Amino acid sequence: MSLIIVALLALGTYWFGEDGQSTSPATSSDKDIVQLVFPSERYPETAKHIQDAISSGESAICTIDREQAEENRSQSLKDVPTKKGYDRDEWPMAMCQEGGEGADIAYIKPSDNRGAGSWVGNQLENYADGTRVELMFR
Template sequence: MSESPTVWISMEQCPEAAEHILDAQADGHPCTCTLDRDNADARRRVALHHTPPLPGYDRDEYPPAVCEEGGEGANVRYIDPHDNRVAGSSMAHQIKKYPNGTKTQIKVARKGR
C-alpha cells in the first residue's frame, strides 16, 4: 500500500487518550507507527510491567501495543476506562482493513474536524 493511512483519535470523544497521544508525541514518541497485531500482547506486557494497575483507571500506552514501536519505552498513563476503550475501539475500526506492516499516522482530531 503506497499511502500511509491516518488514524484519528477524537479530542471530543476521548479527551484523556487524545491528550496522552499529544503529550507522548511532544516527548519524542513517533507519530507514524507500523501495524503488528501478532505481537501486541507481548508488547503490552512489557509496556505495562512497571506501571501497576490502579483501581478505577486503565493503563493507556503510547505508542499503542498494536504497533511495532510499542512495548519497551512506551509512555504509560492512567486514564478513564471509558475514554481508553472508546479510543481503542476507534483505532481498531480504522485500522482493520490494513495488513500488518502498514505504516500509519496517529493524529488527534480536534473539534470541528
C-alpha cells in the first residue's frame, strides 16, 4: 500500500511539479530524467538482466533515439547467436543512444522479454527523442 502511495505522490509531483503547475511528459527538458518504476514482479528476468548490466558498468540512463534503434539492435546482436526458446535482451535498449555495440545481452524467455518491451514502449510513447529515462527497481 505504501509503495502505491509513494508512486502516486511521485506521479503527482511529476505531472504537476512541486509548484503545482501542470507539466507534460513530452516536453521534459534535456536536464530532466524521467524515472519509471519497472514492474519487476511481472518481468523478473528482464529486471534482473537490466540490474546486472548496470551493476557491470552499463549506463543506467537511456536517452531515447528511436531512429537509431534498428542500427543499434544490429550492432548489439551481431555476434550473439540465437538460442531456441529465448530472446536476446539488450541493455541499454536498442532505442537508446547508449545502446548498440557493446550492449549487455542476456537470453530471456520471450514472454518476459516481449512483455517488458511492450510495457516500456507504452510508458515512453509520448516522450520525444532526446528524453533521458531511468528505470527504477523496488
